[in-house]
Amino acid sequence: MSADKNSIEITIPLMQGGTNLHFQNIAYQVRHQKEDKLLLKNISGTFRTGRLTAVLGPSGAGKSTLLNVLSGFKTQGVSGNIIVNNEIIDRQRYRQLVAYTAQDVTLLPNITLRENLHYAADLKLATNVPLAHKVEIVNGVIALLGLQKCAHNQSQVLSGGEKKRLSIGLELVSNPAIMFFDEPTSGLDSVSSFQVISYMKDLARQGRCVISVIHQPSSELLELFDDIYVVVDGRCMYQGSLDELIPTFAEAGFHCPPYYNRADFVLKIASQYDSKCAEVEKLMVKSEKSVSASMNLGIQREYDSTEFLVEGRGPQYPISWWNQFTTLIRRTTLGTVRNPQLMGLRFFGHILFGFTIGFVFHNVGDDASKVLSNISLLIAFLMFITFANAMTVILTFPLEMAVFVREHKSNYYSVSAYYFSKLVADFPWMLSGVTAFQLIMYFLSGQLYETDRVLMFWGICALFGWLAQVYGLIAGCLFPIEVSPFIVPASIIPALLFSGFFIRYNELLDFFKPLTLVSYFRYGFEGLVQATYGHNRTEVGCGEIFCYYRKTSKILEALHMEPNRYWTDVLGLSIWIAFLHIVLYLSLRLRLRWNR
Numbered sequence: 001m002s003a004d005k006n007s008i009e010i011t012i013p014l015m016q017g018g019t020n021l022h023f024q025n026i027a028y029q030v031r032h033q034k035e036d037k038l039l040l041k042n043i044s045g046t047f048r049t050g051r052l053t054a055v056l057g058p059s060g061a062g063k064s065t066l067l068n069v070l071s072g073f074k075t076q077g078v079s080g081n082i083i084v085n086n087e088i089i090d091r092q093r094y095r096q097l098v099a100y101t102a103q104d105v106t107l108l109p110n111i112t113l114r115e116n117l118h119y120a121a122d123l124k125l126a127t128n129v130p131l132a133h134k135v136e137i138v139n140g141v142i143a144l145l146g147l148q149k150c151a152h153n154q155s156q157v158l159s160g161g162e163k164k165r166l167s168i169g170l171e172l173v174s175n176p177a178i179m180f181f182d183e184p185t186s187g188l189d190s191v192s193s194f195q196v197i198s199y200m201k202d203l204a205r206q207g208r209c210v211i212s213v214i215h216q217p218s219s220e221l222l223e224l225f226d227d228i229y230v231v232v233d234g235r236c237m238y239q240g241s242l243d244e245l246i247p248t249f250a251e252a253g254f255h256c257p258p259y260y261n262r263a264d265f266v267l268k269i270a271s272q273y274d275s276k277c278a279e280v281e282k283l284m285v286k287s288e289k290s291v292s293a294s295m296n297l298g299i300q301r302e303y304d305s306t307e308f309l310v311e312g313r314g315p316q317y318p319i320s321w322w323n324q325f326t327t328l329i330r331r332t333t334l335g336t337v338r339n340p341q342l343m344g345l346r347f348f349g350h351i352l353f354g355f356t357i358g359f360v361f362h363n364v365g366d367d368a369s370k371v372l373s374n375i376s377l378l379i380a381f382l383m384f385i386t387f388a389n390a391m392t393v394i395l396t397f398p399l400e401m402a403v404f405v406r407e408h409k410s411n412y413y414s415v416s417a418y419y420f421s422k423l424v425a426d427f428p429w430m431l432s433g434v435t436a437f438q439l440i441m442y443f444l445s446g447q448l449y450e451t452d453r454v455l456m457f458w459g460i461c462a463l464f465g466w467l468a469q470v471y472g473l474i475a476g477c478l479f480p481i482e483v484s485p486f487i488v489p490a491s492i493i494p495a496l497l498f499s500g501f502f503i504r505y506n507e508l509l510d511f512f513k514p515l516t517l518v519s520y521f522r523y524g525f526e527g528l529v530q531a532t533y534g535h536n537r538t539e540v541g542c543g544e545i546f547c548y549y550r551k552t553s554k555i556l557e558a559l560h561m562e563p564n565r566y567w568t569d570v571l572g573l574s575i576w577i578a579f580l581h582i583v584l585y586l587s588l589r590l591r592l593r594w595n596r
């Protein structure tokens with residue numbers, strides 16, 4: 001993905017024709033504390049091509065909600081019509097036209113700005129777009145947003161303003177006709193804010209319809225906008241040009257003092273809505289009527305349907321499933337390799353612990369007088385594999401989840417492409433860590449050197465590492481980063497209790513016995529015991545005159561284990577892994593549902 005550093009021409013094509021967006025009687029209802037709450041109340045309006053529109057309103061008025069709905073990010077509980085150039089269009093076509101940049105866009109920390117744009121181009125542009133053209137588009141976006149200086153910086157070191165511009169750029173690569181921004185200047189100083197809004201104005205001038213929620217803009221910043229849309233309590237208080245704003249309010253009896261910031265003036269009037277001011281209500285009703293009237297002029301047809309963004313038949317994603325899958329694998333692998341803590345924990349952590357535990361349990365493997373220590377080693381072994389593999393993913397996955405939700409909602413790729421890419425990309429790292437750990441420990445602790453036995457031991461370790469990783473992914477998907485480091489160990493302890501190590505099967509109350517059948521630790525522990533002492537091994541070496549556990553049958557008896565159950569344990573672990581994969585897939589879907 002090298003790019004020609006000298007090529008800074010702006011190559012984003014101008015929009016052909018214009019795209020006018022009308023929205024009619026949009027209502028949005030949520031269920032909150034067992035009550036239905038109407039957040040948007042039959043709100044209507046028009047956003048026109050080539051114009052930059054500011055959405056203003058007091059805090060809690062419904063500005064972000066309106067943008068979320070109009071961008072198609074929220075669809076559940078929404079009714080009303082979205083009309084683009086006089087046509088009601090389906091969800092698939094609409095998503096291809098629209099881009100939405102939320103207030104805080106989460107970015108993958110270890111991917112550079114240029115790489116972020118390249119991956120967005122790979123995922124959002126049709127597969128037949130040649131690489132050279134994608135590079136041109138990325139260079140164009142970088143030049144347009146003035147990001148040349150930091151193009152090779154990883155996202156984690158970008159400044160707030162650079163991140164904001166990158167998030168605009170990510171949407172720009174697919175050259176959308178309609179762009180929504182939620183408070184793009186929040187957290188920026190006045191110079192950067194001016195820059196960002198100026199870029200947005202350029203985008204509008206190129207023939208796009210650009211709409212932005214803006215919080216308390218300065219007079220200078222407000223001047224950059226062509227149109228204003230004022231939202232109050234989920235309704236429209238004003239829609240029209242910036243120039244008409246003050247005269248319209250004056251007509252309703254609200255006069256703006258000279259030299260007063262127009263945005264502040266409007267917000268002051270809007271905040272009187274709560275005190276049930278009759279003049280404000282009159283202004284709202286008048287505005288709603290005039291919005292409907294102007295829309296009827298703009299729309300040449302009547303629409304009966306109130307179903308919001310119906311499902312269409314066209315392809316949902318810009319590129320094929322296979323290309324989504326391979327692009328995501330490349331990106332995840334790059335992010336993993338660039339994450340030194342994660343790599344360190346995964347690989348060197350396994351090696352370090354392999355040596356540490358290996359030396360602590362030095363040569364206990366083939367000595368019947370040290371069987372109890374060796375059995376403790378087996379459970380310690382499994383515990384390390386579980387925590388090392390589950391914890392590494394729960395630390396990074398919640399952040400990735402935010403990226404997944406944003407990108408999936410922006411129609412970059414399907415859930416299944418992401419799901420399989422995640423599993424495939426992470427698998428070799430897990431396997432290499434577990435293998436290194438096992439080999440070091442196996443030989444340092446003096447287990448029996450038989451190829452079959454080493455492979456059987458490795459098989460259980462690999463399955464257990466895999467299980468732990470998927471377990472961690474589920475926790476990282478469903479719980480915030482502050483909660484999952486507690487949830488994972490707490491939920492593992494019951495499985496550990498019924499592993500057969502802490503309390504033997506026959507010592508359990510009858511009531512608890514069935515639980516050993518669902519404990520994955522039981523299958524892991526028993527599998528390791530069988531690989532170590534079962535399967536045609538009759539005796540263990542003995543360095544003393546008498547060793548009680550010299551015969552392996554005595555060891556299995558003491559642990560209440562039947563001989564030759566290795567493959568049953570493999571089956572038990574495999575069923576658990578298959579089950580957890582289904583749970584992970586459903587968790588990803590659930591996570592998307594929460595954000596609908």
Ligand SMILES: Nc1ncnc2c1ncn2[C@@H]1O[C@H](COP(=O)(O)OP(=O)(O)OP(=O)(O)O)[C@@H](O)[C@H]1O
Nearest residue numbers: 030032037039057058059060061062063064065066
């Ligand atoms: N899922 C929800 N359940 C209940 N109420 C909600 C939900 N989402 C938003 N709200 C409420 O809807 C109102 C509008 O929220 P929204 O985020 O759109 O406001 P906003 O105008 O963008 O405010 P701000 O300028 O402070 O960001 C708020 O009162 C908010 O508390």
